[in-house]
Amino acid sequence: MFLGQYYHAVDEKGRLTIPAGFRDEFIDGVYVTQGFDRNLRLLTEPSFKEMSDKVVRLSETNPKIRKLRRLFFATAGRVELDRLGRVLIPQFLRDFACLEKEAVIVGVGNFIEIWSPTSWQEQLQDISDIEANAFEFIEHDL
Numbered sequence: 001m002f003l004g005q006y007y008h009a010v011d012e013k014g015r016l017t018i019p020a021g022f023r024d025e026f027i028d029g030v031y032v033t034q035g036f037d038r039n040l041r042l043l044t045e046p047s048f049k050e051m052s053d054k055v056v057r058l059s060e061t062n063p064k065i066r067k068l069r070r071l072f073f074a075t076a077g078r079v080e081l082d083r084l085g086r087v088l089i090p091q092f093l094r095d096f097a098c099l100e101k102e103a104v105i106v107g108v109g110n111f112i113e114i115w116s117p118t119s120w121q122e123q124l125q126d127i128s129d130i131e132a133n134a135f136e137f138i139e140h141d142l
Helices: 020-026 045-056 061-073 091-096 115-127 130-136
Strands: 005-009 016-017 030-034 042-046 077-079 086-088 102-107 110-116
Touching: 005 016, 005 130, 020 042, 030 091, 042 045, 045 061, 102 115, 110 115
Parallel strands: none
Antiparallel strands: 005 102, 016 086, 030 042, 030 077, 042 110, 102 110
């Protein structure tokens, strides 16, 4: 399970170091894809397969599903974890997520999100409103 938040540099080649505690989860493979909030997602092989299976089972006759398929598959790729625990993030994905010299790696359960520090600060402000959260999440019975 991926938990916590970590700030890491993005080097000049676009490589991002994955926190040491997360690396063992990626032994079978690492997939990167565009997220839904101007962020990226790093998924393990099983998580990517589970998500892709769900997307493939949805009806192609629905225009929203076709859009989701394009978003998910056209922006996804398998990346390798090098011997130093880094992954190379493709340029078009770095551009999408506004990643330059630093990134925030956020554990969100069964996958990782990658954010620019500015976008992550905006997310932190949004999720830090205790009163709003209590009303917004009440239906989920947490």
